[in-house]
Amino acid sequence: MNILVNLPAGFFQHAALDAIFSRLGTFGNVRKSSHNSPAEIREDLAWADAVIMWSWPVLTDELLDQAPNIGYIGHIDVTQRGAQAELARQLPISVSRHGFSPAVAEMALALIMNTLRKISNYHAEMRIGAEKWVKDFPRDIDPQERELTGRMVGIIGFGKVGRRLAELLQPFECTLKVVDPFVSESVITFAGAEHVSLHEMLRDSEVVVICAASNDGTTHLLGAEEINLLRQDAVLINVARAALVDTAALIDRLKRGDLFAALDVFDSEPLDPDSELRTLSNACLTPHRAGGIVASVQRTIITLVDDLEAHLEGTPRKHVLTEAMLPSLDI
Secondary structure, eight states, X not given: OEEEEEOOTHHHHOGGGHHHHHHHHTSSEEEEEOOOSHHHHHHHHHHOSEEXXXXXXOOOHHHHHTOTTOOEEEESSOOHHHXXXXXXXXXXXXXXXXXXXXXXXXXXXXXXXXXXXXXXXXXXXXXXXXXXXXSSTTTTSOTTOOOSTTOXXXXXXXXXXXXXXXXXXGGGTOEEEEEOTTSOHHHHHHTTEEEOOHHHHHHHOSEEEEOOOOSTTTTTSXXXXXXXXXXXXXXXXXXXXXXXXXXXXXXXHHHHTSEEEEESOXXXXXXXXXXXXXXXXXXXXXXXXXXXXXXXXXXXXHHHHHHHHHHHHTOOOSSBOOGGGGGGSOO
8 A cells, every 4th residue: 555644844753753654654655745736746646545644735626636546535634625525536534633622622721711810911021020019909909810710601613622622611610602503502502501692602701712613604703893792801712713803803902901812823824023913911822832732743643544544444434524524624
């Protein structure tokens, strides 16, 4: 069997992944590449019987026409366009994007607590000796600094990240509100949450966490109208995709000083050095790191190798891509 592994070069240089790629080598001939364009990958695809890759280059009908031997595709992630082309050919496809979900959910929880308790602000002040010590306790305690316990938390998108976040929030006895048209009431109820409309959730929640996919139906899901529905001193967390939020409208609301935001994703990455977001003390910014830990990377690759082995042995794969999953994929 010829196995093409098309991933960024760093995957092949990280010691934590050596054993995984060695195991893959026991299945057949492994060719490692880091192609970014259709022209670059075309020849290797024609050689391959199986491919493990991220979401790019998108495997269009044109590329797949030139890869007649492909019998298994394992994606770390896949776009709707790519998934549709592959599913139309009834190819065995596995997706391991949920390997990032545990870390993303934990990051969301960390950002919630960091923003409510102003941890980053205090740390920055301590670094430069500008911190303010309590002198008239408790009268000079900042009322905007709050505990998470008992808060109403809204979750937009109740896939693997949203559901894991709901589990992590259980000890905090939060009231959970969920917005997701593709998840059944029974799943949401089982998680101890209530299914509500977007506007209701935005009006009522003290903390709002965005975990949804970026597609035609979610672009600027939070526009100016929705952002202005957020209650005074609410906390908005985005660990999903920047396109879900109208950044200009968010900046306008943040400049009013009655909203707090923690953002891990941005319209342009790296974030422009002159971005107005960098100047706002009520915006906590992280450089797209929510899922990016070594454990996540290991999970995503192991998942695809496991499913390839299952495919070769004729046993059920655990991470099969299906038509029903298309709405959860980014465009």
